[in-house]
Amino acid sequence: MLKKLLSSDPILKNWQVIARVITGIIIARYGLEVFSHDKMKGNADWLTEIHFPAPVFMAYVGKATELLGGILLVFGLVTRFASIALVVTMTVVIFIMGKGNIWGDEQLPFLLLLFFVSFILGGAGKWSLDYLLFDKKSQTQKP
Numbered sequence: 001m002l003k004k005l006l007s008s009d010p011i012l013k014n015w016q017v018i019a020r021v022i023t024g025i026i027i028a029r030y031g032l033e034v035f036s037h038d039k040m041k042g043n044a045d046w047l048t049e050i051h052f053p054a055p056v057f058m059a060y061v062g063k064a065t066e067l068l069g070g071i072l073l074v075f076g077l078v079t080r081f082a083s084i085a086l087v088v089t090m091t092v093v094i095f096i097m098g099k100g101n102i103w104g105d106e107q108l109p110f111l112l113l114l115f116f117v118s119f120i121l122g123g124a125g126k127w128s129l130d131y132l133l134f135d136k137k138s139q140t141q142k143p
Helices: 003-004 016-035 037-051 056-077 079-097 108-122 129-141
Strands: none
Touching: 003 016, 003 079, 003 129, 016 108, 037 056, 079 108
């Protein structure tokens, strides 16, 4: 057991599915704010205060991206494209809205950003719709 813990080999080969699903649920939950008039008004008002262009529209775009991107991550469908959109969203949240403060009280956006980058680099894994729809087909078509 100690040898396994000291090894660089993964203990669970498809570990990324756990991270992808949990991260998808977390970000989709934030995206659900798109259905709350009060939350969206607060988001738009805050974006107006920091002089963000088209604050109402951008508040809805950001929350819709979180909701749709989170759902796509949970199922592992077009994971890299969803992650790219979520990286853009988190970059705006961290560096424009949060003024680049990754060490303050609001560290979650930065941690989510790191996960989204890992999904771009590592893909969705075998337990995903990406694998079933795209990888399996390409493997059966090879000579």
